[in-house]
Amino acid sequence: xxxxxxxxxxxxxxxxxxxxxxxxxxxxxEPEQQIPSERELGKEYAVSRIxxxxxxxxxxNEGLLYRTHGKGTFVATPTIKxxxxxxxxxxxxxxxxxxxxxxxxxxxxxxxxxxxxxxLLNVEMMDRLYNLQLVGYGDELPIVFYxxxxxxxxxxxxxxxxxxxxxxxxxxxxxxxxxxxxxxAPTHSKQTFESVLADERIAKVLKLDEVTPIFKxxxxxxxxxxxxxxxxxxxxxxxxxxxxxxxxx
Amino acid sequence: xxxxxxxxxxxxxxxxxxxxxxxxxxxxxEPEQQIPSERELGKEYAVSRIxxxxxxxxxxNEGLLYRTHGKGTFVATPTIKxxxxxxxxxxxxxxxxxxxxxxxxxxxxxxxxxxxxxxLLNVEMMDRLYNLQLVGYGDELPIVFYxxxxxxxxxxxxxxxxxxxxxxxxxxxxxxxxxxxxxxAPTHSKQTFESVLADERIAKVLKLDEVTPIFKxxxxxxxxxxxxxxxxxxxxxxxxxxxxxxxxx
DNA sequence: AAGTGGTCTAGACCACCGA
DNA sequence: CGGTGGTCTAGACCACTTT
Numbered sequence: 001x002x003x004x005x006x007x008x009x010x011x012x013x014x015x016x017x018x019x020x021x022x023x024x025x026x027x028x029x030e031p032e033q034q035i036p037s038e039r040e041l042g043k044e045y046a047v048s049r050i051x052x053x054x055x056x057x058x059x060x061n062e063g064l065l066y067r068t069h070g071k072g073t074f075v076a077t078p079t080i081k082x083x084x085x086x087x088x089x090x091x092x093x094x095x096x097x098x099x100x101x102x103x104x105x106x107x108x109x110x111x112x113x114x115x116x117x118x119x120l121l122n123v124e125m126m127d128r129l130y131n132l133q134l135v136g137y138g139d140e141l142p143i144v145f146y147x148x149x150x151x152x153x154x155x156x157x158x159x160x161x162x163x164x165x166x167x168x169x170x171x172x173x174x175x176x177x178x179x180x181x182x183x184x185a186p187t188h189s190k191q192t193f194e195s196v197l198a199d200e201r202i203a204k205v206l207k208l209d210e211v212t213p214i215f216k217x218x219x220x221x222x223x224x225x226x227x228x229x230x231x232x233x234x235x236x237x238x239x240x241x242x243x244x245x246x247x248x249x
Numbered sequence: 250x251x252x253x254x255x256x257x258x259x260x261x262x263x264x265x266x267x268x269x270x271x272x273x274x275x276x277x278x279e280p281e282q283q284i285p286s287e288r289e290l291g292k293e294y295a296v297s298r299i300x301x302x303x304x305x306x307x308x309x310n311e312g313l314l315y316r317t318h319g320k321g322t323f324v325a326t327p328t329i330k331x332x333x334x335x336x337x338x339x340x341x342x343x344x345x346x347x348x349x350x351x352x353x354x355x356x357x358x359x360x361x362x363x364x365x366x367x368x369l370l371n372v373e374m375m376d377r378l379y380n381l382q383l384v385g386y387g388d389e390l391p392i393v394f395y396x397x398x399x400x401x402x403x404x405x406x407x408x409x410x411x412x413x414x415x416x417x418x419x420x421x422x423x424x425x426x427x428x429x430x431x432x433x434a435p436t437h438s439k440q441t442f443e444s445v446l447a448d449e450r451i452a453k454v455l456k457l458d459e460v461t462p463i464f465k466x467x468x469x470x471x472x473x474x475x476x477x478x479x480x481x482x483x484x485x486x487x488x489x490x491x492x493x494x495x496x497x498x
Numbered sequence: 499a500a501g502t503g504g505t506c507t508a509g510a511c512c513a514c515c516g517a
Numbered sequence: 518c519g520g521t522g523g524t525c526t527a528g529a530c531c532a533c534t535t536t
Contacts, residue, residue: 070514244439
């Protein structure tokens with residue numbers, strides 16, 4: 001009964017968690033039903049009890065199961081917790097490649113500097129800026145539009161990296177691109193979040209027919225004291241959630 | 250250097266997590282600073298590496314630390330919490346914009362427990378929940394609607410505190426109220442942010458005539474391991490922005 | 499090469515639950 | 518009492534990062 005393979009790319013406990021998830025989704029294990037004990041599962045799938053516990057930890061964290069000391073582990077009735085854990089993680093949006101299945105380059109060109117931007121990015125008005133526009137797709141549907149401005153030296157490198165990633169068929173955001181540019185290492189960002197309605201331009205890019213709420217995120221990305229990117233991102237509100245954990249003082 | 254006691258009531262890893270938390274709060278370990286490796290901590294506190302990992306798992310889950318494979322474990326930047334907690338302090342946000350803030354209690358009553366909520370807040374289905382609904386105003390105009398659910402013991406104390414604040418004419422959110430309840434000290438929260446359109450209920454509460462984008466924030470507020478509040482907040486999108494600073498790894 | 503976190507094992511004792 | 522999850526140990530090897 002050992003369906004699990006020792007494969008370095010996906011850990012055993014993740015594989016086991018997926019098995020558990022499948023059983024629940026297939027209805028083989030029904031809500032409130034007790035599942036086999038940790039020791040039994042370990043024997044069945046030929047893994048140690050600690051590995052089973054890690055798998056169950058994951059499933060509990062996702063709201064699929066719950067444990068009761070001395071009684072056993074049970075299938076949870078679908079909960080809010082589950083809903084929350086499926087939400088895109090803030091981190092993954094910013095740094096991992098996450099759920100965006102593909103990325104398109106809409107525009108990559110020099111742009112005229114306006115006063116606000118030139119002040120912000122600390123370039124001369126005579127200098128030009130680089131404008132990079134990307135669209136992120138999930139399941140073939142556009143879900144996010146990025147509109148970024150850079151100082152020219154940064155913009156050219158980022159665009160070159162973008163073309164390479166695009167050619168390789170990998171999805172990316174500008175943050176991912178920075179990883180491929182040795183000289184440029186963003187340190188922090190400042191962001192504002194707003195809820196707005198799509199205007200005509202955004203509706204066109206994101207292929208929206210009707211009135212749709214949009215998540216507008218304005219980011220300034222810094223390398224130390226220097227602002228290296230000004231970005232406005234528009235996320236389809238019904239497709240995207242942000243998730244954070246924070247401590248309270 | 251072994252401050253930890255083998256005490257059956259509080260596990261070693263919880264004790265160690267508390268030690269870590271203290272060091273961070275005392276400033277002994279500063280933001281972005283690397284903390285000792287798992288093996289070092291194990292040696293220092295005379296516990297196994299797995300126990301250290303469990304402690305760090307807890308701290309990571311609460312947003313105190315983050316790990317990077319091959320590099321180490323680091324103290325998370327508290328800027329996220331600071332900027333965002335300003336957001337939650339209703340009065341300061343509004344007064345910065347020159348608006349006069351006030352809060353109204355819409356509803357404060359026992360509610361029937363639904364399965365999702367009871368699982369989340371870890372109460373029995375037979376128990377009841379407490380539902381508190383608040384509206385925040387800026388210059389007499391409603392800008393935000395809070396819909397919170399608590400276990401009864403928490404809910405009653407929060408509601409009492411709310412009535413006192415209301416009587417004193419001070420604006421408040423539930424986070425402000427916790428400060429006035431000695432027994433209840435939230436440690437962290439998990440939140441999702443989405444952009445939605447106002448439904449009929451929200452439109453009525455926030456007095457909206459037309460299609461309006463709404464900022465919907467879902468929060469679960471924890472005291473340690475225990476969830477003490479489930480809150481959905483609806484902010485008028487054209488009146489509210491959220492701001493954060495975050496570091497990039 | 500050395501150090502880090504990530505995964506995994508085999509075994510142990512405990513506290514809680516139900517028969 | 519036996520079975521369950523909860524905690525804990527002392528190792529081991531891996532993948533990743535930095536020196």
